[in-house]
Amino acid sequence: MSKTTDKDDKLLITSSDILSLFRRSKKRILYFSLFFGVLGVLFTLIRPVVYNAEATFREKSNKSGNISTSLIELLGSDSNTQENEASSLFKSRKILQDVVEKLHLQGHLQQDCEMEGWGSNIKNNLLIFKRAFFKSSHPVLPDIHCPIQLSSLNYSGEIPLTLTITINDDDSFHVKAPSNSKITENKGEFELPFISNQLSFTLTKVSDKLKPSQTFFLTVKPLVATCDELSKKLEVETVKTDKGVLKLSYMDRDRHRSSIFINTTMECYQNYLKKNHDRLALIQIDYLQDRQNQLGEKLADLMKKHADFLKDDLFNSGFVDSNKEMDFLAKSQHEYRDKLLANELELKRLENVQSSNYVYYDSYRLHEGDSQTINTVLTEIRHLKQRRDGLEIELQKKTALKKDSLHFSLDKQLDELKETQQHMVDLQDVMDRFHQNLPPSPSLLLSDPRFLIQNWFERLNDLENIDPIEWQKSRENFLYYLGNLERLFSVYEKILQTRLTHQQSSSGEYQGINLKIAEELYVDYSKRLIDLEATIRQNLFFITQMENENFEVTSLSAGLIDPISQEMIKKASHLVLTLKDQNNQSVKEQERLKNELALQRTFLTLHLKQMIELMELNKKLINEKIYVLQNVSLELIHQQMSLLENTLKDYVESRLENLRQERVLIRQHLRNIHKEMGGLPQKWVAEQQIDQELQTNRLIVEEIAKMVESKNISHNLEMIQSAPIDLSVTPVHPVTPKLIPFALLGSLFGGMLGAGLTLGSTLKKGLTISQDNLKLLGHHVSGVLSSSYCEGFQNMIFNDDLETLRRLRSFLVSPLEGSSIRINKLLLIEGMGPDYSSDLANLFVKKGKKIIRILLNFGQAETSSNGLLQYLEGQIEFPSIEKTVYGDQIVAGGMSRYSAELLSSKSFEDLIQELQKQYDYIIGVSPAFPISAEAESLIPLFNSVAVSVSKEKVEELDFYARLSRDNKHKVTFIVVDSDMI
Numbered sequence: 001m002s003k004t005t006d007k008d009d010k011l012l013i014t015s016s017d018i019l020s021l022f023r024r025s026k027k028r029i030l031y032f033s034l035f036f037g038v039l040g041v042l043f044t045l046i047r048p049v050v051y052n053a054e055a056t057f058r059e060k061s062n063k064s065g066n067i068s069t070s071l072i073e074l075l076g077s078d079s080n081t082q083e084n085e086a087s088s089l090f091k092s093r094k095i096l097q098d099v100v101e102k103l104h105l106q107g108h109l110q111q112d113c114e115m116e117g118w119g120s121n122i123k124n125n126l127l128i129f130k131r132a133f134f135k136s137s138h139p140v141l142p143d144i145h146c147p148i149q150l151s152s153l154n155y156s157g158e159i160p161l162t163l164t165i166t167i168n169d170d171d172s173f174h175v176k177a178p179s180n181s182k183i184t185e186n187k188g189e190f191e192l193p194f195i196s197n198q199l200s201f202t203l204t205k206v207s208d209k210l211k212p213s214q215t216f217f218l219t220v221k222p223l224v225a226t227c228d229e230l231s232k233k234l235e236v237e238t239v240k241t242d243k244g245v246l247k248l249s250y251m252d253r254d255r256h257r258s259s260i261f262i263n264t265t266m267e268c269y270q271n272y273l274k275k276n277h278d279r280l281a282l283i284q285i286d287y288l289q290d291r292q293n294q295l296g297e298k299l300a301d302l303m304k305k306h307a308d309f310l311k312d313d314l315f316n317s318g319f320v321d322s323n324k325e326m327d328f329l330a331k332s333q334h335e336y337r338d339k340l341l342a343n344e345l346e347l348k349r350l351e352n353v354q355s356s357n358y359v360y361y362d363s364y365r366l367h368e369g370d371s372q373t374i375n376t377v378l379t380e381i382r383h384l385k386q387r388r389d390g391l392e393i394e395l396q397k398k399t400a401l402k403k404d405s406l407h408f409s410l411d412k413q414l415d416e417l418k419e420t421q422q423h424m425v426d427l428q429d430v431m432d433r434f435h436q437n438l439p440p441s442p443s444l445l446l447s448d449p450r451f452l453i454q455n456w457f458e459r460l461n462d463l464e465n466i467d468p469i470e471w472q473k474s475r476e477n478f479l480y481y482l483g484n485l486e487r488l489f490s491v492y493e494k495i496l497q498t499r500l501t502h503q504q505s506s507s508g509e510y511q512g513i514n515l516k517i518a519e520e521l522y523v524d525y526s527k528r529l530i531d532l533e534a535t536i537r538q539n540l541f542f543i544t545q546m547e548n549e550n551f552e553v554t555s556l557s558a559g560l561i562d563p564i565s566q567e568m569i570k571k572a573s574h575l576v577l578t579l580k581d582q583n584n585q586s587v588k589e590q591e592r593l594k595n596e597l598a599l600q601r602t603f604l605t606l607h608l609k610q611m612i613e614l615m616e617l618n619k620k621l622i623n624e625k626i627y628v629l630q631n632v633s634l635e636l637i638h639q640q641m642s643l644l645e646n647t648l649k650d651y652v653e654s655r656l657e658n659l660r661q662e663r664v665l666i667r668q669h670l671r672n673i674h675k676e677m678g679g680l681p682q683k684w685v686a687e688q689q690i691d692q693e694l695q696t697n698r699l700i701v702e703e704i705a706k707m708v709e710s711k712n713i714s715h716n717l718e719m720i721q722s723a724p725i726d727l728s729v730t731p732v733h734p735v736t737p738k739l740i741p742f743a744l745l746g747s748l749f750g751g752m753l754g755a756g757l758t759l760g761s762t763l764k765k766g767l768t769i770s771q772d773n774l775k776l777l778g779h780h781v782s783g784v785l786s787s788s789y790c791e792g793f794q795n796m797i798f799n800d801d802l803e804t805l806r807r808l809r810s811f812l813v814s815p816l817e818g819s820s821i822r823i824n825k826l827l828l829i830e831g832m833g834p835d836y837s838s839d840l841a842n843l844f845v846k847k848g849k850k851i852i853r854i855l856l857n858f859g860q861a862e863t864s865s866n867g868l869l870q871y872l873e874g875q876i877e878f879p880s881i882e883k884t885v886y887g888d889q890i891v892a893g894g895m896s897r898y899s900a901e902l903l904s905s906k907s908f909e910d911l912i913q914e915l916q917k918q919y920d921y922i923i924g925v926s927p928a929f930p931i932s933a934e935a936e937s938l939i940p941l942f943n944s945v946a947v948s949v950s951k952e953k954v955e956e957l958d959f960y961a962r963l964s965r966d967n968k969h970k971v972t973f974i975v976v977d978s979d980m981i
Contacts, residue, residue: 867893
């Protein structure tokens with residue numbers, strides 16, 4: 001069983017449904033079949049009458065090029081290839097164009113009275129079919145005879161034309177062309193060419209029955225269109241028994257013209273083969289001559305190239321003997337390899353100098369490298385390292401005495417280093433944003449008055465909209481400024497890192513001096529320091545000596561040269577001289593002189609002490625200067641060492657680059673030597689090649705000559721053998737119309753179309769319900785009621801119908817899945833089906849169950865005074881219960897248009913509840929349709945529902961599909977034979 005589902009899985013159709021649908025619509029399908037069968041017959045009858053001319057042709061041409069026929073037959077493609085090529089040639093425009101020009105088929109001349117329409121075609125085809133049916137040998141249609149004949153037709157236009165030719169009284173004719181054509185109306189004479197724009201033809205009388213005012217129609221088509229039309233009508237196929245024989249057929253209204261066309265086509269094909277064979281022979285002869293010339297030229301070029309090679313080889317190498325040249329090249333190769341090895345060793349040694357701490361460098365060979373330059377730099381670096389180590393030791397000693405200043409200098413330098421690094425970060429950000437045309441981010445670098453970055457940005461902003469050229473120049477200058485500033489920050493950062501590494505303080509006022517000036521200052525300060533220390537010791541000695549009263553103050557004048565000391569010494573010397581003149585002085589005066597001399601000595605001692613203090617201060621200052629100069633010298637030594645190291649590095653890198661280039665050149669020379677050595681065998685090969693080329697050329701020319709002659713002979717034989725076997729004979733009878741096949745084909749197509757339309761319309765409107773598609777949709781189906789039961793023969797219930805009712809009873813009284821609630825309220829929605837409630841109630845009675853039926857047929861019930869209708873309308877308190885052989889029942893009691901509303905009332909629900917107490921099962925019997933509002937209003941009052949369906953659609957039962965899935969009701973279907981309703 002086949003089944004089809006749509007996207008919502010609601011449309012399910014089975015093969016039985018389709019067969020049932022076709023049985024119900026057989027009249028419609030038959031009508032379509034007959035209609036299209038008649039159309040097929042009419043289509044065959046209205047087609048024009050044609051005669052079929054046939055001929056056979058022997059094809060012996062080899063169309064496979066240089067591949068032999070045996071090879072093609074071995075590959076199994078000879079038949080198809082010959083058939084396709086021969087058919088293509090016969091149908092080609094090249095051959096058909098010659099046929100059209102010979103037979104003047106570009107135009108068709110037809111008399112007005114002989115033009116055939118649908119009516120004449122139908123009549124003629126019926127006559128032809130009658131002749132074929134009775135197998136008559138006599139012609140049924142007369143030949144077409146035109147009193148004038150068309151010849152010498154030439155039309156170069158691209159649009160088909162239909163000309164009207166009218167015969168005049170003076171044995172001439174008048175040509176009338178359509179208004180949209182370029183042909184002008186004119187008068188023509190028989191046997192003379194009629195020439196107009198793009199068209200020329202000649203008319204000839206072939207009959208004396210030509211009358212004045214007689215009208216003819218000349219249809220002229222372009223040459224290309226005519227050839228294409230003839231190619232479609234011409235059929236070429238191979239005979240199955242002999243693949244070399246072609247069968248040609250052509251259909252035309254004129255039986256004479258059909259045979260003439262076939263014979264002329266074969267004649268033109270023969271002429272084409274002859275011309276093609278002649279052309280191929282000429283081409284092959286020309287090819288042979290060209291090939292000979294090419295081989296001769298190639299040999300001459302080869303010998304000339306060999307001579308040029310010997311000349312160039314002698315000029316380049318200077319050797320004629322290949323052995324001497326080989327020895328020379330081998331010796332040169334060994335020398336270059338030695339140089340290459342020396343170059344590699346020198347590279348390795350220089351790379352070690354670059355990466356290691358070398359003290360002395362010695363070259364591998366005296367002429368290789370530059371050891372003097374490297375050793376000079378290394379010696380200077382070594383001396384600078386010695387001075388650096390001595391200065392660092394001296395500074396370490398002095399640094400211990402200046403802890404506070406050193407810590408202060410360390411903090412300051414760390415701050416400066418941090419500031420410099422931050423400036424570098426800010427500067428990089430400024431440069432990045434400037435390259436991206438973005439404004440700079442706020443930073444300390446922009447607001448620092450030591451730098452002009454902010455001023456540059458302001459200037460660029462002012463110039464951007466005023467002078468673009470000046471703005472571009474300023475932009476480039478600003479980039480130079482930023483690059484220089486970045487370099488300065490990098491240098492200053494390195495200086496600060498070096499100071500921090502070696503515990504150096506800032507050089508202060510000595511920043512920017514070179515090492516030579518620092519050394520000179522250091523020597524000068526050292527001399528001054530020595531002089532100060534000598535003067536201090538001298539003054540201390542003088543002070544010690546002056547404490548002795550017998551010390552002669554006058555001797556101090558040689559050591560103290562300052563004016564104040566000289567003045568004091570002079571006064572003291574005068575007092576000493578005066579004191580020594582005791583004869584002229586009194587004792588009191590001598591005491592005064594002694595006191596005054598002691599005072600002068602005291603003043604001089606005090607002066608000397610002050611001078612010592614001043615000198616100590618000066619000494620301290622000089623020591624500080626010396627300390628600073630030592631720091632500066634150490635820093636300059638580091639810079640000098642760094643410069644020398646960079647110089648050494650640059651020199652080594654330059655030297656390495658030179659050695660690498662030298663290695664490239666050596667390898668290039670080696671490759672050239674290898675290349676020259678590789679060309680040595682070419683001399684011998686060239687001579688052998690010349691000899692071989694001479695032999696090959698001679699053999700090729702001989703073979704080509706043989707092939708050309710064999711080809712020409714083969715082509716002549718093929719041309720002679722390619723000829724017609726059976727010429728076309730004028731057919732007597734036209735082609736019989738295929739009425740019966742077209743009628744059968746039209747009937748088949750009409751039947752399929754009718755069936756398809758029927759199926760499509762059914763699927764569009766909705767599929768009628770059936771037992772199979774209900775089961776496919778997942779519904780429970782109790783069975784099908786037979787046609788005899790539907791027709792009202794309840795007393796003669798068959799076994800199948802009884803089994804259906806038993807399955808219905810068993811399903812309706814079984815409890816719901818997953819529930820223990822007893823089912824005792826059954827609803828039968830019979831719709832258009834028969835009333836089977838009495839037989840179903842009889843099954844319950846046979847099982848000893850107490851049952852009552854409630855008949856809900858308010859649309860066709862007889863009027864009663866104590867029925868259900870009176871109870872629902874409130875006329876009585878309780879409806880009357882009747883006793884029957886099928887159990888008790890309550891009749892409807894009359895007709896009412898408001899049965900749906902009455903059955904939905906509280907009174908009916910109370911009645912159901914009251915009856916539940918007295919009976920085992922309550923069966924509600926309703927003739928309502930399954931899709932009616934009355935049926936939907938009754939369902940909530942019953943546990944189980946049995947629905948009779950016949951012509952309902954699948955989509956109309958969606959309500960019951962949802963009802964069966966709510967786990968509150970049990971739903972089953974009984975299918976009623978819709979053909980019997």
